[in-house]
Amino acid sequence: MLTTYPYQALTASDFERLLARNTDPSNAIQQSVIAIIDEVKANGDTALRDYTEKFDGVRLENLTLTADEIGALASSIGRDQQRALEIAFANIHRFHETQLRKERSVETMPGVKCWREPRPIEKVGLYIPGGSAVLPSTLLMLGVPARIAGCKEIVVCSPPQANGSINGYVAYCLHLLRINTVYLVGGAQAVAAMAYGTASVPRVDKIFGPGNQYVTKAKSLVQSLSHVSIDMPAGPSEVLIIADGTANPQYIAADLLAQAEHGADSQAVLVCTDQRIIDEVQLALDTQITALPRKDVAAKAIAKSYAIQCNTLDEAIAFSNRYAPEHLIIQTDDWEPLLRKISNAGSVFVGHLTPESVGDYASGTNHTLPTSGFARSYSGVSVDSFLKKITFQHITPEGLRNIGPTVEILAELEGLQAHKNAVSVRLR
Numbered sequence: 001m002l003t004t005y006p007y008q009a010l011t012a013s014d015f016e017r018l019l020a021r022n023t024d025p026s027n028a029i030q031q032s033v034i035a036i037i038d039e040v041k042a043n044g045d046t047a048l049r050d051y052t053e054k055f056d057g058v059r060l061e062n063l064t065l066t067a068d069e070i071g072a073l074a075s076s077i078g079r080d081q082q083r084a085l086e087i088a089f090a091n092i093h094r095f096h097e098t099q100l101r102k103e104r105s106v107e108t109m110p111g112v113k114c115w116r117e118p119r120p121i122e123k124v125g126l127y128i129p130g131g132s133a134v135l136p137s138t139l140l141m142l143g144v145p146a147r148i149a150g151c152k153e154i155v156v157c158s159p160p161q162a163n164g165s166i167n168g169y170v171a172y173c174l175h176l177l178r179i180n181t182v183y184l185v186g187g188a189q190a191v192a193a194m195a196y197g198t199a200s201v202p203r204v205d206k207i208f209g210p211g212n213q214y215v216t217k218a219k220s221l222v223q224s225l226s227h228v229s230i231d232m233p234a235g236p237s238e239v240l241i242i243a244d245g246t247a248n249p250q251y252i253a254a255d256l257l258a259q260a261e262h263g264a265d266s267q268a269v270l271v272c273t274d275q276r277i278i279d280e281v282q283l284a285l286d287t288q289i290t291a292l293p294r295k296d297v298a299a300k301a302i303a304k305s306y307a308i309q310c311n312t313l314d315e316a317i318a319f320s321n322r323y324a325p326e327h328l329i330i331q332t333d334d335w336e337p338l339l340r341k342i343s344n345a346g347s348v349f350v351g352h353l354t355p356e357s358v359g360d361y362a363s364g365t366n367h368t369l370p371t372s373g374f375a376r377s378y379s380g381v382s383v384d385s386f387l388k389k390i391t392f393q394h395i396t397p398e399g400l401r402n403i404g405p406t407v408e409i410l411a412e413l414e415g416l417q418a419h420k421n422a423v424s425v426r427l428r
């Protein structure tokens with residue numbers, strides 16, 4: 001059951017409470033993640049084996065799978081599943097390859113030429129969640145743009161299943177991506193291993209991928225403690241649905257539950273201008289949830305979720321922009337005029353026939369997206385996430401005559417004589 005709040009009656013403290021998610025107020029998650037990072041730094045593979053036994057319930061001697069083992073697992077899956085993964089791979093590839101655009105060089109003054117060239121990040125680490133559900137789709141979402149960018153070394157970490165291996169679907173995605181090793185490590189320990197390196201797991205330059213609160217906290221900590229960078233905070237899934245009287249309550253309930261089933265810490269928010277629709281969504285949720293294998297998880301997430309009743313769609317957009325959802329779904333007949341008003345969202349799904357699950361798997365857009373309000377400042381994963389853009393410049397004699405005197409004055413006003421001299425010696 002979603003608690004309903006009238007938008008007009010929301011106070012500043014209501015906003016603060018409703019906009020917050022996964023805050024770790026007692027710092028319990030941070031404390032345990034710091035301990036895990038320290039342990040992995042100190043004891044490497046031994047710590048990885050111990051944590052894998054503790055959290056994933058399996059004692060591993062070898063933390064990797066060989067190319068032959070991956071190949072055997074990949075060929076064990078059904079043809080329909082292979083084809084579905086191939087279609088997802090192709091669509092993600094098609095959408096992402098358009099992001100590799102060459103920029104033009106600019107002559108900012110005659111003889112002063114500037115340009116930018118992309119270079120792949122050499123060593124990247126991809127975290128593929130596998131705690132409550134194994135997500136082969138995430139491997140495609142990270143591996144495809146990494147391949148398009150041209151990253152030389154792609155390290156994949158994912159928690160092992162109870163049998164000490166990965167599932168065949170993840171193996172098939174590794175095969176599609178031409179990646180022939182996987183490290184059987186999950187959680188904060190996997191993030192620490194990729195940040196610092198162990199005997200088995202190579203250290204990388206940038207860590208990508210979603211995960212639970214432990215994984216997300218570990219990513220932000222290693223970013224500040226080591227030389228590794230991260231894609232973004234991509235934590236527990238969330239969705240915000242904007243709807244009016246034209247929406248179908250069954251579709252709304254299905255979309256709310258699709259994100260709720262990810263985990264008890266997911267959030268699913270409905271912002272609607274029509275109280276009748278909210279009431280019908282509540283009934284649809286009650287019916288649909290009973291048929292879900294993961295109904296217990298979904299029920300916990302729904303219990304922490306809510307509905308906002310607005311008078312206008314402008315109010316709904318205003319709330320959504322403050323919430324900055326990972327996923328925004330707009331279920332209204334007349335959605336087009338609303339698009340330009342959206343300022344904060346990870347990925348947007350418009351119209352009645354656009355479930356968020358299409359973006360999770362196969363439409364082509366990336367499903368690794370900022371959560372917990374970070375859509376205010378971060379974009380989802382793209383080919384750009386795997387590239388650095390290096391700037392270049394070249395000055396001709398004419399260019400030096402044009403720009404030199406300006407630089408001399410600016411260097412002088414900052415009191416940096418050597419900067420000025422570097423120009424002056426060339427102008428003499």
Ligand SMILES: NC(=O)c1ccc[n+]([C@@H]2O[C@H](COP(=O)([O-])OP(=O)(O)OC[C@H]3O[C@@H](n4cnc5c(N)ncnc54)[C@H](O)[C@@H]3O)[C@@H](O)[C@H]2O)c1
Nearest residue numbers: 129130131132159186187210211212234236237262368369
């Ligand atoms: N934002 C996005 O783009 C996006 C995309 C896909 C999935 N997700 C989210 O990713 C998350 C996946 O979570 P998950 O748990 O299923 O898998 P996960 O792989 O992120 O986490 C599993 C690991 O968590 C660690 N762990 C579990 N309990 C722990 C504890 N008490 N202390 C320390 N470590 C512990 C274990 O090492 C375990 O291997 C979900 O919340 C899902 O919503 C987000």
Ligand SMILES: N[C@H](CO)Cc1c[nH]c[nH+]1
Nearest residue numbers: 135137138237238360367
């Ligand atoms: N909804 C998740 C992103 O928050 C992505 C995902 C993977 N599989 C299913 N869904």
Ligand SMILES: [Zn+2]
Nearest residue numbers: 237258259360
């Ligand atoms: Zn999902």
